[in-house]
Amino acid sequence: MADETKAPAPAASGDAPAPREAHAPSPRFGERPSGDRPGGDRPRFGGGGRGPGGPPREGGRKFFRRKKVCKFCVEKIENINYKDYRMLGQFVAESGKIVPRRLTGVCSPHQHRLSNAIKQARNIALLPFAGRAS
Amino acid sequence: MNRTYELMFIVRPDMTDEDLDKLISTLQSAVPSAGGSIKNVEKMGKRRLAYTVRKFHEGVYILLTVEGGGAVMHELERRLRVTEPVIKFLTVRIDEEQKRLDKIKAIRDARKKVSAQPAAAAPEEAATAPAGAPATA
Numbered sequence: 001m002a003d004e005t006k007a008p009a010p011a012a013s014g015d016a017p018a019p020r021e022a023h024a025p026s027p028r029f030g031e032r033p034s035g036d037r038p039g040g041d042r043p044r045f046g047g048g049g050r051g052p053g054g055p056p057r058e059g060g061r062k063f064f065r066r067k068k069v070c071k072f073c074v075e076k077i078e079n080i081n082y083k084d085y086r087m088l089g090q091f092v093a094e095s096g097k098i099v100p101r102r103l104t105g106v107c108s109p110h111q112h113r114l115s116n117a118i119k120q121a122r123n124i125a126l127l128p129f130a131g132r133a134s
Numbered sequence: 135m136n137r138t139y140e141l142m143f144i145v146r147p148d149m150t151d152e153d154l155d156k157l158i159s160t161l162q163s164a165v166p167s168a169g170g171s172i173k174n175v176e177k178m179g180k181r182r183l184a185y186t187v188r189k190f191h192e193g194v195y196i197l198l199t200v201e202g203g204g205a206v207m208h209e210l211e212r213r214l215r216v217t218e219p220v221i222k223f224l225t226v227r228i229d230e231e232q233k234r235l236d237k238i239k240a241i242r243d244a245r246k247k248v249s250a251q252p253a254a255a256a257p258e259e260a261a262t263a264p265a266g267a268p269a270t271a
Contacts, residue, residue: 078238082226083142083197124142124224125193128184 068105072114080113082120085127092118096131135169135203138232143214143223144193147180154194157217161198161210168209170202188221199228 072080082088091099091106091114098118101111121127145154158175165172178195187193200206207225214220 076242078235082224120224120226122184123222125144125183125185125187125222126181 070105070107070110072110073107080110080117082117082124082126085121088114088118088121088127092127092131094131096128136201136229137203137227138173138229139200139202139207140226140228141198141200141207141210141214141223142226143196143198143220144183144187145196146188146190146219146221147192147194149194149219153219154196157219158196161213164209164213165200165202165206168202168206170200170206172198172200174199190221193221 071077080088091104093099098115101108106114118127122129145157149157154177162172162175174197176197176199178197180192180194182192183190198210200210211223211225214223
């Protein structure tokens, strides 16, 4: 960039930056159809990277559990509220503990919101702190 | 002063309906003096509690939506703390969350509109073309 500014062509300097700026933003911002945060590509990354513990080369072992997708991303549920205890109850174990996301397949931002909602629901006695079993 | 709060509280189950209404109207009258307004009152009915609260296994849930500053909620909570029938309460601030939800909804609606235009043109052509052919034949 230094040599371009030094270049003694004011007309050329007028042209050169303009097409470069036109190129730079568009592939990054314009095309993404999945929008801001509830983007569809997150759960795919999560499912691929988070496979079974070992490499798939281990013979005999189950290769890949079926790819889990984030329920909230798929159904486009954005409002995770402490009031709908039935939906929250799906992510809570028998003992009342919050189920880890490697078992439920929920993506990270949704798991944060989910766990906050579960804690709020526990505080207002819609969900138990510790369940019947264990 | 445009913060919106949701206040959910549980009242002991052996309260009569009219006592409950009296309690709610007391709270409602306290709010404007502190500089707020109650948007919504919802009685969610009697429910079994997930754990025992002050030796009660059931409670009547009530949800209030309040608009105002922090002072309004401070006053409301203070009142709820001293009210004997109220056994538990929870305040949640919802205006930021509402903003986020509205923004997502706006993005999704805008996207649907953009994608609906070419989709609206295509089925029209598909509908008129086969309809035209059998009519002539």
